Amino acid sequence: MSISLPPQRSSPDIERDESDTRAPIPVRRQIVAALIVAAIGFAAILLLPPLAAAGMLVFVSILYLARRLVFTWVAGLTMLVAVIMFIPVRRYAVPIPLPFELEPYRIMLVLLVLALVAALVLDRNRVWQPVAFGWPIGIFVASLVISIVANGTSLVEDGLASSAVGALINVLLLLSTFYIVRQLLTTERIVTGLLLGLVWSGVAVAVMAMFERATRVNLFWRLNTILPLELLTDESESFRAGGYRAYASSQHPIALSVMFCMLIPLAIYLARYGKRPMNEISRRIVYGAAVLVLLGGVLSAVSRTAVIVLGVMLLLTIVLRPNLGIALLLLAVPGLLVGLVALPKVFDTLVLSFLDIDGLIASQQTSPGWGGAGRLADLGPAMAEAQMSPFFGTGIGSRIVVGDDSNAFILDNQVLGTLLETGAVGVLGLAVFTLAPASMLLRFAFTTSKDDTRFALLAFAVAVSMSGYIAALFFYDAFGFYQTFFIWCLLLAIGAWLLTASPPALTARSAVSRNRSVNV
Template sequence: MQQVTTPRHDAAAEAEPAAPPVADGSTVGAARMAIASVILAFVSITAILFLPPLAAGGVLLFVAVLYLARRAVFSWVGALGILVAVVMFIPVRRYALPIPLPFELEPYRVVLVLLLGATAAALLLDRSRPWRPVAFGWPIGIFAAAMLVSIPINGTALVEQSLGGTAVGAVVNWVLVLSVFYITRQILSTERIVMGLLAGLVWCGTIVALLAIAERVTRVNIFWRLNSFLPLEVIADESEAYRAGGFRSFGSSQHPIALSVMLCLLIAVAIYLAAYGGRPHNPINRRIVYGIAVVILIGGVLSAVSRTAIVVLAMMFLLTLLLRPWLGITLFALGLPALAIGTAVLPKVFDTLIGSFFDFDALIASQYTSAGFRGAGRLADLEPALAQAAAYPFFGTGLGSRIVTGESQNAFILDNQVLGTLLEAGAVGVVGLAAFILAPAIMMLVWAYTSARYQPRYALLALTLVIVSGGYATALFFFDAFGFYQTFFVYLMLLAVGAWLLTASPPALAAEAAGRGRYEMAEPPAQAPALRESA
């Protein structure tokens, strides 16, 4: 049988194609300086004329810092770092830029619009920059079509209820949200950038978790005070939630449930990086460092006091046992002492999070509370929601028809994304949702046991993303996942890593070079029998 040798991994092979030489560097440099001067003058004059003195000073300071760090910021890696920082540290629907507009200009929207424009311009104008295949285009296409078709089907009803503009706004919002996946995938050109993204997400999540732990103790959320030193305008009041005899942490998320689910996803990534992360180089030190990160992430999950997180972690653990039994047993052995210590130190928290599952009657009763009111239990919402779904079974009431916040509110939050999709887009929308969530996970699972079978580094990353997808899919039944953008954005970024694995990683390139198709197994190199045995 023909053997396929995996291409050697080195920095030169992964480097971006060099830009074509410029004939007259001085002319280009002068043009750039002129453009930069015009932009700086425009920003300065606009800030002075239209913004309060403090906000104007903040904008000018930001521009100055941006100029000093221009080489790092105005690069694709720098842009990805800015996106990660904004997503992880600036709460959605809490702040807007202090610019007088008819709508609230949130920071993440500005970053996404700029990156989307820059990506489109680079693909159109830079011949050396190719379109990087996304692997999951068809599941996303099915999901988008399933959601969009509900609008014309319900067009008359939407117009009669003055919801036509809301439907259009929902479409624009979905384009912007899903662009996170495409933007991230286009930036992930090398394995170094991929590993940097994974490490960046984990360590940003670790910082958020550490501050969330402090928040539960002090009831002070640093993320709700960013306007004290950043030019941001507060557009929503602080929220409070209590459980297990204490304050539930929000961190940089919109809700404690969203915080806990996001941290759960990053726990799996941190465990992977403990084995294959780039730094620290020493394997023992790397396991210690990322072990500390996992402990902090779990502490952040506990500070949110969310039973949804326990369900998500349980599903991720079961998938680990199924896909990597020895790893699952090892994690279980390490988790037992931590569970015993946690129960002794935080008895109320562990009783609420774990003990409540053993009191089945009380657990069911808690899900029937406040029927017919905002914040009702999930089971209390189930019967009326299914009755409404029966009236519009196939295409729902139309994308954008359910407004759960603000003065125009016409529906309650269901804490169930699948049920919410059923009401808004019908059974067709649920089929699209299933394709969007399940198909990429299945594709990565097949790839891990075929193309990457003899390269554990990539196979384990694919299986880690499968486990993440399983956890996120489980969470869809317990909170309105697509309304909590931070968690959704983190999931889309990890999905982009999966797209890189299936299309541009060494195993994928080896399979393609062999002419066997993207998902067909490549034989291990003859000189590396140890890989065959370890697989």
């Protein structure tokens, strides 16, 4: 949706005539609007505390006054990105009494799904956009369903059937992010706007993460003081390398660092093909600074997983685009030297620790079976458990690792967790879900003509970012940390637009159609 201004007219008489002939709002719409406002008002008064009710009514009033700006598809996409980037998951909920926590991301996804369904049904100009990755997602979801069917009896006997169904529904809700955003990405301008929103939101979060590490004050954990939100969990603390690890808007420092890493390839792409600044040198300086800030956010989280993610992305770039990869490596050397001098403890923990192989292995073999166990310590017990149900696991949602009902230990390994819950079938589904889109984008990047270099490089940047997320799957429970999973879905949406609706994709489709016509 877009907002268009009427053409300017020189005659005031014409303007008066135009305003006089403007169609009045139908009575039926006025009645419906009045009923909606009344329902919102009564619901706010009956269900919310007085302060929250007042805030809700003010919010609704502002929405009405700014309806021509707010109720657009671009605005909906902007608000979704803002919720993903700035409101920590599982920390806040809207204070409405329901059987479940009504978190902001749930509200945004449900509202956008309803709006899209209504638009597809009622608006003849709104058509379904091809998604390109439907089959990898279908295989992944099918593997989850199979795990429930194969373990139905045991899930019911153990009282975990509702947990399994809830876990499946939650995965479908999270995956709806991809379908929603793909339907909203109808032009290159919107795609570029999404890239800008992600990168600069990430820069803002990185700045606040550095502030948090220095002061131990997380501004994102104080959003309930300015927004009508209910706090679900208390503040968390984690220390490493002689200092505080930043959480910022993520659920954990590891997830925060992975998020920053996933945004770095997009920032590098915008340094080359961004619209602003128009001067190429200025643009590269601006986005070079953005990359440095994102790396500062990585340092604030103090996560070795981020070093592995960055290493995988850099290695893939060197192998597939040697000139670009070597240039980035040379640019990274001064930063490494500065980090070694300015932050010796952090640098030693993140980089030099990988040179001490024996110490690194020993650190991952501590306290097997406990919450803070090393990844290697949990590997043996987990594989022994996997042998008991190798093909279909114990069922999605059967492993509860937090809360009073916990029945399993934290693995810090999404692939291993998938193996235990959904078996070898689930791991195969996970592999297809993650590797197929990245492979398709890499193929697109290297088969697109030189006239469409910017689209080829965007596909390459998205694929590199995906490779970093795929590498991180082995080092933390990625699907349990929603912010990075949301960004994965946004990358999928951008990739789907590239493969189906970008100019080179449309050109290729037209060529195929012409060839078919000739053959017929």
